[in-house]
Amino acid sequence: MxxxxxxxxxxxxxxxxxxxxxxxxxxxKEISDRYGISENHLMKVVHRxxxxxxxxxxxxxxxxxxxxxxxxxxxxxxxxxxxxxxxxLVECFDPKTNKCRIAACCTLPMVLDEALAAFMAVxxxxxxxxxxxxxxxxxxxxxxxxxxxx
Amino acid sequence: MxxxxxxxxxxxxxxxxxxxxxxxxxxxKEISDRYGISENHLMKVVHRxxxxxxxxxxxxxxxxxxxxxxxxxxxxxxxxxxxxxxxxLVECFDPKTNKCRIAACCTLPMVLDEALAAFMAVxxxxxxxxxxxxxxxxxxxxxxxxxxxx
Numbered sequence: 335m336x337x338x339x340x341x342x343x344x345x346x347x348x349x350x351x352x353x354x355x356x357x358x359x360x361x362x363k364e365i366s367d368r369y370g371i372s373e374n375h376l377m378k379v380v381h382r383x384x385x386x387x388x389x390x391x392x393x394x395x396x397x398x399x400x401x402x403x404x405x406x407x408x409x410x411x412x413x414x415x416x417x418x419x420x421x422x423l424v425e426c427f428d429p430k431t432n433k434c435r436i437a438a439c440c441t442l443p444m445v446l447d448e449a450l451a452a453f454m455a456v457x458x459x460x461x462x463x464x465x466x467x468x469x470x471x472x473x474x475x476x477x478x479x480x481x482x483x484x
Numbered sequence: 485m486x487x488x489x490x491x492x493x494x495x496x497x498x499x500x501x502x503x504x505x506x507x508x509x510x511x512x513k514e515i516s517d518r519y520g521i522s523e524n525h526l527m528k529v530v531h532r533x534x535x536x537x538x539x540x541x542x543x544x545x546x547x548x549x550x551x552x553x554x555x556x557x558x559x560x561x562x563x564x565x566x567x568x569x570x571x572x573l574v575e576c577f578d579p580k581t582n583k584c585r586i587a588a589c590c591t592l593p594m595v596l597d598e599a600l601a602a603f604m605a606v607x608x609x610x611x612x613x614x615x616x617x618x619x620x621x622x623x624x625x626x627x628x629x630x631x632x633x634x
Contacts, residue, residue, distance in 0.1 A: 335485055335486065335487055335488075335568055335570065335571050335573065336485065336570060336572055336573055336574075337485055337573050337574055338485075339575075341574075342574045342575055342584075345574075345592060346584070346586070349586070349590070349592075368585070369584070369585055369586075370583065370585060410595060418485055420485065420486060421485050422486055423485065423486055423487050424486075424487055424491075424492045424495075425489075425492055433520065434492075434496070434519070435518070435519055435520060435625050435626070436496070436499070436519075436621075436622055436625050436626065438621070438625075439618045439621025439622055439624075439625065440499070440615070440618065440622070441614070441615055441617065441618050442495060442499075442560075442615055445560060445606070445607065445610050445614070445615070448606050449603045449604075449606035449607050450603065452602040452603055452605065452606045453599045453600065453602055453603040454599075455602065456595070456598050456599035456602045457595065457596075457599050460595050464591070464595070465590070465591055465592055465595070467591065468589045468590065468591050471586075471588070471589025472586055472589055472590070474589075475585050475586050475588075475589065476585070476586060
């Protein structure tokens with residue numbers, strides 16, 4: 335049971351952007367360099383975060399990306415719901431591709447639905463702002479220039 | 485976020501065995517036929533369930549497999565913990581392979597741990613006996629001969 339790499343990277347991108355001053359832009363290259371993640375991967379993640387209204391892109395030579403809302407308004411549950419499009423724990427969660435023959439009478443999906451709801455309820459209690467409370471540690475790894483006052 | 489196919493099939497095997505009379509044996513071929521799952525896949529699942537003490541194997545010509553405990557003593561959370569060996573939601577959950585540079589100062593794992601605990605707590609409230617409450621429907625699909633009184 336894993337998140338897709340997409341969701342994992344989306345959370346990292348949002349944390350990076352949340353460390354910037356409000357309105358300050360970051361570039362995909364910068365995030366790629368600091369995390370050691372390929373730009374190609376990040377472009378897809380950023381595109382999707384933009385489509386979902388979580389970040390905004392400013393075009394042009396001085397362009398870049400930034401959060402579209404304040405960190406306190408970005409719920410972790412919301413990010414996961416928007417990025418993790420495969421929450422089909424077992425085969426029958428997708429009626430289109432299901433081949434399990436007992437799907438019509440099986441009560442396992444009800445149990446798993448309840449477990450998933452409990453999982454998401456915890457994530458819904460946290461926002462990006464909560465993940466940024468360890469700001470100092472994050473800045474020292476991701477923005478060492480900033481820490482040195484550059 | 486999906487269970488492995490292994491966990492999905494393990495739950496199906498246990499449900500099948502739970503429909504049998506106490507002590508009655510099933511064969512892998514029988515389970516394979518009724519669910520339409522390859523015997524090869526099922527052999528691996530059955531081997532692991534046996535190793536984990538959830539089912540027992542009787543060897544010989546009249547041999548087969550059966551539950552090693554009563555359905556009420558087989559917790560769904562326990563089955564998932566034993567079968568789903570990859571609960572590493574994000575990369576840093578495995579320190580051996582982690583490459584995320586902020587792992588040492590990031591609070592996301594704490595949030596995800598709490599969410600996972602809530603997920604498992606729900607599963608821990610249910611046993612195989614709960615999944616067998618829809619017995620009649622399950623029997624009609626998986627053991628139609630039994631239903632017809634054969």
